[in-house]
Amino acid sequence: xxxxxxxxxxxxxxxxxxxxxxxxxxxxxxxxxxxxxxxxxxxxxxxxxxxxxxxxxxxxxxxxxxxxxxxxxxxxxxxxxxxxxxxxxxxxxxxxxxxxxxxxxxxxxxxxxxxxxxxxxxxxxxxxxxxxxxxxxxx
Numbered sequence: 633x634x635x636x637x638x639x640x641x642x643x644x645x646x647x648x649x650x651x652x653x654x655x656x657x658x659x660x661x662x663x664x665x666x667x668x669x670x671x672x673x674x675x676x677x678x679x680x681x682x683x684x685x686x687x688x689x690x691x692x693x694x695x696x697x698x699x700x701x702x703x704x705x706x707x708x709x710x711x712x713x714x715x716x717x718x719x720x721x722x723x724x725x726x727x728x729x730x731x732x733x734x735x736x737x738x739x740x741x742x743x744x745x746x747x748x749x750x751x752x753x754x755x756x757x758x759x760x761x762x763x764x765x766x767x768x769x770x771x
């Protein structure tokens with residue numbers, strides 16, 4: 633009888649440890665993959681220290697666009713889509729998409745470099761205008 637009671641205790645402790653471990657991994661995964669999605673005005677309203685990992689949406693401004701062919705990257709100003717006076721300087725190192733040009737809507741992932749005063753984009757995606765033109769055509 634004593635042996636059966638001890639084995640039940642072992643199973644309960646093992647189940648509790650499994651649930652705690654699974655819950656910890658689940659919470660860590662959710663925290664790591666959840667990032668804010670902001671436009672330029674919202675990002676400028678936040679303290680720079682809080683902009684360490686966000687997804688940023690805006691329009692490439694026509695001025696301040698500098699391609700760096702030696703390091704495969706670009707520096708540009710990202711303007712708010714609703715208020716073009718709201719801008720954030722951005723640097724990106726990597727392959728620049730073909731549709732990247734002044735006036736293009738882009739989505740960036742990265743964080744703000746406080747010392748340099750720029751948003752360091754690790755990912756640069758452009759919206760495909762052809763997907764939206766079909767919806768706007770008169771039928």
